[in-house]
Amino acid sequence: MILKALYDYYHRSGDEVAPFGMEYKEIGFLIVIDGETGEFLRFEDRRVDKKSAQQFLVRKSVGRSSSPVANYLYDNSQYVFGYSDKGDMESMRKYFDVFKAKIVEIHDRYPDNKAMNAVFSFYQQEPSDMIERMKQDVLWSEIAKNLNKKYSTFSFLIKGETEIIASKKDLIDFTDDTDDRDGKLCLVLGKRDKAVEVTTATMIPGSQATAKLVAFQVNSGYDSYGKSKGYNAPISEEAEFAYTTALNHLLRSGSHNKFLVGSRTYLFWASSNSEASKATEDCLFALFGRTETENDDPNRRIELVHRTFKAIYNGTLPTDKEDQFYILGLAPNAARIAVVYWNEIPLREFARLISKHFEDMEIVDTRKDKKPYVGLHSILGSVTLGGKSSDATPNLPDAVVKSIFQGLPYPISLYQSCLRRIRAEQTVGIVRAAILKACLNRQNENNNTQKINIMLDKENKNQGYLCGRLFAVLEKIQEDANGIHTIRERYMNSASSTPATVFATLLNLSLHHLEKLNNGGQVRYEKLKQEIISKLDADGFPTHLDLQAQGRFFVGYYHQRQDLFTSKENKVTE
Numbered sequence: 001m002i003l004k005a006l007y008d009y010y011h012r013s014g015d016e017v018a019p020f021g022m023e024y025k026e027i028g029f030l031i032v033i034d035g036e037t038g039e040f041l042r043f044e045d046r047r048v049d050k051k052s053a054q055q056f057l058v059r060k061s062v063g064r065s066s067s068p069v070a071n072y073l074y075d076n077s078q079y080v081f082g083y084s085d086k087g088d089m090e091s092m093r094k095y096f097d098v099f100k101a102k103i104v105e106i107h108d109r110y111p112d113n114k115a116m117n118a119v120f121s122f123y124q125q126e127p128s129d130m131i132e133r134m135k136q137d138v139l140w141s142e143i144a145k146n147l148n149k150k151y152s153t154f155s156f157l158i159k160g161e162t163e164i165i166a167s168k169k170d171l172i173d174f175t176d177d178t179d180d181r182d183g184k185l186c187l188v189l190g191k192r193d194k195a196v197e198v199t200t201a202t203m204i205p206g207s208q209a210t211a212k213l214v215a216f217q218v219n220s221g222y223d224s225y226g227k228s229k230g231y232n233a234p235i236s237e238e239a240e241f242a243y244t245t246a247l248n249h250l251l252r253s254g255s256h257n258k259f260l261v262g263s264r265t266y267l268f269w270a271s272s273n274s275e276a277s278k279a280t281e282d283c284l285f286a287l288f289g290r291t292e293t294e295n296d297d298p299n300r301r302i303e304l305v306h307r308t309f310k311a312i313y314n315g316t317l318p319t320d321k322e323d324q325f326y327i328l329g330l331a332p333n334a335a336r337i338a339v340v341y342w343n344e345i346p347l348r349e350f351a352r353l354i355s356k357h358f359e360d361m362e363i364v365d366t367r368k369d370k371k372p373y374v375g376l377h378s379i380l381g382s383v384t385l386g387g388k389s390s391d392a393t394p395n396l397p398d399a400v401v402k403s404i405f406q407g408l409p410y411p412i413s414l415y416q417s418c419l420r421r422i423r424a425e426q427t428v429g430i431v432r433a434a435i436l437k438a439c440l441n442r443q444n445e446n447n448n449t450q451k452i453n454i455m456l457d458k459e460n461k462n463q464g465y466l467c468g469r470l471f472a473v474l475e476k477i478q479e480d481a482n483g484i485h486t487i488r489e490r491y492m493n494s495a496s497s498t499p500a501t502v503f504a505t506l507l508n509l510s511l512h513h514l515e516k517l518n519n520g521g522q523v524r525y526e527k528l529k530q531e532i533i534s535k536l537d538a539d540g541f542p543t544h545l546d547l548q549a550q551g552r553f554f555v556g557y558y559h560q561r562q563d564l565f566t567s568k569e570n571k572v573t574e
Contacts, residue, residue, distance in 0.1 A: 002342055003188045003214070003235070005326050006243035009250075009269050017249050020241055021174045023060045024252075027074060027164070028053035028151035029143055031081075031122075035114065035158040038121025040130065043139040044157060052253055053151035058166040060241065063198030064210065068095050070102040073119070073166035074155035077147055081134065081154070082127035085147055096127050106171065115158050115165055122156070150209075186236035188243070193236035197229045200244040204251060204265045207332035213247065215336065257281060259288040261376060261397040262390045264331055264340060270347060271324040276317050280325060280347060283308045287354075288376045302372040306358045312351035323347035327405055329398065340398055343405055353407045360438040364455040364562045365430055373431045376400060382431040383417035385424075393417070403442075415439040415551065422554055426492045433558035436551040443548075452552065456559040461535050463542045464549030467499045468556030470532045474510050476564050477525050481513035496553040499541040 010017055018024055030044040046054040059072035070079055077083045082096030100123050107120040122130075134140060146152055156165040165171070184195035201210045216232050250257045250267045258267050268284055270277030283305040311317040329341025345353075361374045372378060380389035380397060389397075399411035418435045422428055437452045444451070450460060460466070471492065479485050487506060494502045510529070514522050545553060 001344060002328060002339065003239065003243045005269075005271070005324075005344065006246040007188060007239055008271065009326075010242040010246035012271075012273055013246070013249065017245050018057060018060075020238070021060055021172075022057055023245060023248070024055040025058045025061065025074065025153065025166075026053040026151045027056050027058075027153045027155050027166075028146070028149070029139065029154050030157040030164060031154055032157050032159055033118055033122050035118050035160065038118040038124070040122065040133050041159055043134070043137045043143065045139055045142070047151060051149075051151075053153075056155070056164055056167050058155070059172055060245075061200065063196070063200055068098040070095075070099040072102070073106065073171065074153055074164075075099055076153055077143070081130050083131050085144065093127070109173075110171055113171060115161075115168060116171060118158060119156050119165055150203075184231065184234035184236070186239050187233055188235055188239040191236070193238060195230060195234040196237055196240045197231065199230060199235070199240055202244060202247050202251065202337060204330050204332060204337060205260060206263050207337060208335055211332065211335055211337050213244075213330075213337045213339075256285040256289065259285065259376070261380065261401075262392060262394070264329055264397055266341070266401065267328045267330070269326055271322070271326070272320065274320060274323060276312050276319040276347060277323055277325075279308050279317065280312065280351065284354075287374070302374065306355070309351045309354045309358070313348060313355050319347050321346070321348075325350040327401075329401065341401060345405070350405070353405060356407055357404045357438075360441055361434045362454050363430060363434045363437055364559065366562050366566050367430065373434055376404075378431055379414070379435060382429070382435065383414060383421050385421075409442040409445075410435075410439045412439075415443075416547070419547070419550060419554075423493050423496075426488050428554050428558045428561075430558075433555055436555050440548060440551050440555070452555055453559075456563040458531075460556070462549065462552050462556075463499075463537060464496075464545045464552035465556035466532055466535050467495065467503070467541065467545070468553035468558075469560040470503070470529065471495050471506070471553075472557045472560035472564065473525065473528050473532065474506050476561070477510050477513045477517070480521060481516040496550050497545055498543060499545065500543045503541045 028045070028047050030046055032041045032044050033039060034041060048054060056074075058074055061071050062069045068079070074080075078092050078095040079099035080096075082092040084092050103119060103123050107116050110116045143152070158165070183192045185191070186193050186195065199212050199214050201212050203209050203211060214233075214235065216229050247267075249255070250269065251265070257269050258265060260266070266288075268281065270280055286301055287305050308317065312319060323346065325345055325347045327341065327343045327345075329339065331338045331340045358374055365373075376397070377389040379400060380392040381387045383396075384391040393413065396411065396413055396417070400414055402408060403410045414435060418432050418439075422432055441451055450462060452465075453460070456469075457465075471487075475485050475488055478487055487509065491502050491506060495506070507529075510525075514525060517525070542549070
């Protein structure tokens with residue numbers, strides 16, 4: 001299903017992707033030669049920045065295993081001029097000879113092509129002489145120190161021309177490659193066609209350059225019935241080209257169809273080009289792709305995302321019932337690419353699940369500088385020591401993604417991690433409070449446990465929630481009286497787990513703090529204290545709070561704090 005979905009995506013992408021047999025390739029350096037003699041003139045730098053270079057439409061790169069295979073009129077330095085910083089000239093000779101043989105083959109096919117004649121003439125010299133001449137160029141030092149970069153690919157440019165040799169249409173012909181059909185049944189398309197022997201490499205963050213989504217290792221024990229390499233599971237040239245091109249298009253630099261979390265790369269796309277489909281792709285990237293800029297209003301953008309998903313779900317933004325949405329999670333794994341997540345879901349249902357995530361995470365927000373807190377990076381960052389989503393435990397991102405995209409209970413590991421960070425830092429904050437609320441509500445969705453509201457719920461009689469409310473009040477009394485909140489650092493952890501052991505002490509301390517306030521403040525806080533205490537069990541404060549009640553304690557604490565800061569009688573902002 002994954003390969004077929006990628007195949008379909010290729011065909012709906014139109015001119016955004018390369019035509020059959022071609023690809024958009026980053027080529028960082030061009031070898032400028034004389035159009036008559038083929039003499040080397042200079043290098044030309046086509047890098048865009050330190051990490052990327054200009055893309056050219058060239059023939060699709062070849063699949064490589066152990067033996068050297070040359071690309072069509074472009075390649076790395078080992079092939080094009082027999083040079084590497086990791087070996088001597090003799091060890092590089094085999095790569096150079098293969099590329100030179102390819103040049104001869106193309107020249108024989110197009111003997112009257114002037115540009116090809118120039119390239120052919122260029123290769124009538126020894127590679128050692130070629131390199132010595134190249135070393136005199138002003139760009140050589142830049143080339144030599146960047147040979148391991150992705151953009152370190154070379155092709156040719158005739159002096160005075162603008163089109164590189166590798167992109168010339170009159171030198172690219174596929175008829176000779178497709179006439180000989182071997183009649184293998186393609187497992188992607190279900191029709192007989194010529195099958196690929198070696199599939200195309202696809203690089204994701206953290207993987208080797210030769211990593212592949214689908215591959216068979218020679219003599220690895222997976223060969224069967226005398227078949228080898230790709231013939232063990234035949235994929236036609238057409239299907240292989242389409243799904244690898246689509247995959248690389250989704251993975252390209254600047255793609256709005258992916259987001260990264262730690263070592264995971266998530267790709268997503270819709271099955272059609274409808275308005276709702278495109279809106280879903282854009283909104284998911286805005287939610288999880290971290291597109292904030294200095295002049296951007298991230299909270300406004302997230303609100304737009306929320307409204308868009310609600311519009312798709314309620315039918316305001318219509319969708320076809322056949323429209324599907326796909327999410328593919330990938331991780332580097334030695335020479336392979338591991339699929340860690342795959343989901344195919346109706347577009348409207350997906351919009352419902354994202355809307356549900358928004359609703360579950362919604363909580364009162366009194367911040368002046370409001371920032372989004374429902375995105376994956378915000379959630380994961382809030383439960384890590386350094387606040388970075390990339391530092392989350394390896395399995396946590398996958399579990400959270402699965403919860404959001406499938407409407408499942410949020411992972412218990414997220415809930416526990418959130419509690420640990422609160423205890424370690426004695427800080428609740430909006431993201432952590434939202435996580436606790438969302439986790440608890442989803443966990444108790446199918447039972448009679450009282451649901452946690454968005455803001456302060458004065459009717460909530462959960463003992464943990466009430467203890468959290470009371471602790472917030474006692475803390476605020478100390479802040480108003482002394483300008484400090486030492487009870488949070490000293491007593492929060494005990495109050496949230498074993499309330500009975502500390503609340504008597506805290507209530508006694510509050511009496512001394514109240515004496516420093518004016519009469520209005522004393523009355524207001526005393527009334528609030530008694531209102532909360534009156535709802536506690538007759539037996540007094542609980543001796544122990546379980547994990548669920550501890551989470552409710554911190555949500556109650558957060559709710560009460562926000563209410564204190566927004567009340568008409570106490571206009572203090574946090």
